[in-house]
Amino acid sequence: MAEEKQTHFGYEQVKVEEKAGRVAGVFHSVAAKYDLMNDLMSGGIHRLWKRFTIEASAVRPGHSVLDIAGGTGDLTAKFSRLVGENGNVVLADINDSMLKVGRDKLLDHGIAGNVQYSLADAQHLPFADNSFDIVTIAFGLRNVTDKDLALRSMLRVLKPGGRLLILEFSKPETAALEKIYDQYSFKLLPFMGKLVTNDADSYRYLAESIRMHPDQQTLKGMMEEAGFENCSFHNMTGGIVALHKGFKA
Amino acid sequence: MDPALASAFALALENCVNAALTYDAGTRHKLQQLDTCVFHFDLSSPTLSLYMEVSKPGHTDENRFLFAVYSEKNIDCKVSGGLSNFLFLFANSQLSGRGNISSLAESGIRVQGNTAKLAILQDLLQELDIDWEQALIDFNSPLGEGAKVVSHQFAEAIKHFLNWQKENAASMENNLVRFLLDEIKVLPSKVEFKEFSTQVAALRAASERLHARVIRQQQQKQEQTQDRNKK
Numbered sequence: 001m002a003e004e005k006q007t008h009f010g011y012e013q014v015k016v017e018e019k020a021g022r023v024a025g026v027f028h029s030v031a032a033k034y035d036l037m038n039d040l041m042s043g044g045i046h047r048l049w050k051r052f053t054i055e056a057s058a059v060r061p062g063h064s065v066l067d068i069a070g071g072t073g074d075l076t077a078k079f080s081r082l083v084g085e086n087g088n089v090v091l092a093d094i095n096d097s098m099l100k101v102g103r104d105k106l107l108d109h110g111i112a113g114n115v116q117y118s119l120a121d122a123q124h125l126p127f128a129d130n131s132f133d134i135v136t137i138a139f140g141l142r143n144v145t146d147k148d149l150a151l152r153s154m155l156r157v158l159k160p161g162g163r164l165l166i167l168e169f170s171k172p173e174t175a176a177l178e179k180i181y182d183q184y185s186f187k188l189l190p191f192m193g194k195l196v197t198n199d200a201d202s203y204r205y206l207a208e209s210i211r212m213h214p215d216q217q218t219l220k221g222m223m224e225e226a227g228f229e230n231c232s233f234h235n236m237t238g239g240i241v242a243l244h245k246g247f248k249a
Numbered sequence: 250m251d252p253a254l255a256s257a258f259a260l261a262l263e264n265c266v267n268a269a270l271t272y273d274a275g276t277r278h279k280l281q282q283l284d285t286c287v288f289h290f291d292l293s294s295p296t297l298s299l300y301m302e303v304s305k306p307g308h309t310d311e312n313r314f315l316f317a318v319y320s321e322k323n324i325d326c327k328v329s330g331g332l333s334n335f336l337f338l339f340a341n342s343q344l345s346g347r348g349n350i351s352s353l354a355e356s357g358i359r360v361q362g363n364t365a366k367l368a369i370l371q372d373l374l375q376e377l378d379i380d381w382e383q384a385l386i387d388f389n390s391p392l393g394e395g396a397k398v399v400s401h402q403f404a405e406a407i408k409h410f411l412n413w414q415k416e417n418a419a420s421m422e423n424n425l426v427r428f429l430l431d432e433i434k435v436l437p438s439k440v441e442f443k444e445f446s447t448q449v450a451a452l453r454a455a456s457e458r459l460h461a462r463v464i465r466q467q468q469q470k471q472e473q474t475q476d477r478n479k480k
Contacts, residue, residue: 045253048253048256048257048260049253049256051256051259051260052252052253052256052318052319055256055317055318055319055320056319058320058321058322234252235251235252236251236252236253237251237253238251241253243252
């Protein structure tokens with residue numbers, strides 16, 4: 001009998017076909033208080049990471065942008081203003097709970113007209129080839145089961161000359177920072193999760209999934225392997241987060 | 250500098266500058282002269298690259314300053330130098346009221362690109378007239394009418410102080426010159442300096458003539474010696 005393919009779900013090994021469901025469970029659980037937890041966990045710094053991502057996207061009025069794993073729509077809200085009436089932004093997420101929270105939040109802020117919503121899997125993006133000038137995925141790639149497949153899918157939907165931006169947790173640059181970060185993410189983070197969302201396990205998964213995610217150089221190599229060109233990355237907050245950038249030739 | 254830290258600085262600066270601009274309608278209007286202009290401030294110590302764009306973000310009608318730590322837009326003017334150079338230039342222009350483009354000459358700051366746009370920006374900074382009174386009143390308005398009156402008095406006091414400081418700064422340079430020239434006489438007057446310069450020039454011309462004459466006589470003596478040896 002053929003051996004069943006396994007992948008990681010945090011530190012746990014699960015069947016490939018189970019991972020998406022398990023990740024979905026985590027995000028269904030935290031969707032309602034996702035923004036609050038983001039602010040608490042990062043001390044608001046996630047807004048600066050996202051601000052830098054927007055700047056690095058070099059988005060222009062009229063551009064077409066795909067925000068994968070867009071969740072509660074932080075990036076989409078900013079892109080929507082910058083692309084203007086002639087541009088469009090697609091907020092895509094595999095999780096319907098997150099997508100609903102994002103859609104409601106954006107509508108409450110009066111952001112409509114140039115934003116579409118799509119329940120989509122990053123590995124099999126339901127868009128035509130060469131559709132977008134910019135594709136972003138912020139804090140989402142580490143939850144994707146087959147990252148190589150997702151990268152190839154993103155390359156396919158990008159227009160030639162378009163750019164992919166991956167904002168994701170990464171490996172701290174110094175050992176001292178790594179130790180402090182370990183203490184924070186394995187002890188304080190689940191405790192905060194328990195207090196705010198009554199769900200410590202989801203935040204334990206968050207910490208574990210960050211450790212299992214490829215480091216800066218590995219991810220850059222994966223992007224190049226998928227077909228992206230001029231790949232580079234910027235470390236932020238000492239490498240806790242990195243922004244990877246690559247172009248479609 | 251870490252991009253997150255630089256972004257925090259840019260965000261804080263953007264909020265501060267634009268909040269201040271809401272209390273200066275004149276400067277807001279004049280910003281049209283810089284519409285879509287992008288300035289690049291490149292600080293060497295600490296290392297910080299800051300892009301400042303004047304534009305109308307989203308659906309707003311008025312120009313705002315937007316600060317970014319990364320930009321791929323065409324740069325109108327790049328200004329580079331150390332933080333201390335920038336601070337010195339800013340303080341100097343504020344005190345002397347002469348913050349024009351020519352004052353960059355000895356400031357240690359390098360400018361590339363459209364200097365006319367930079368001059369406009371400097372003029373705007375010079376002519377900033379922020380309505381601090383309204384800002385204070387707005388800040389204290391949740392506290393009630395009494396707070397508004399106190400805010401008004403406080404703002405008046407600040408305005409008087411700033412006017413007094415501006416007048417003092419303008420007259421200080423004149424007073425200092427007079428004190429050094431006339432009172433303690435540690436510096437020569439313009440006339441004395443000119444006279445001295447003329448004397449130095451005359452002495453230099455005389456010494457050059459003397460030098461030329463000595464060389465000529467040496468040559469003559471050398472020629473005479475050679476003639477004598479031939480005979």
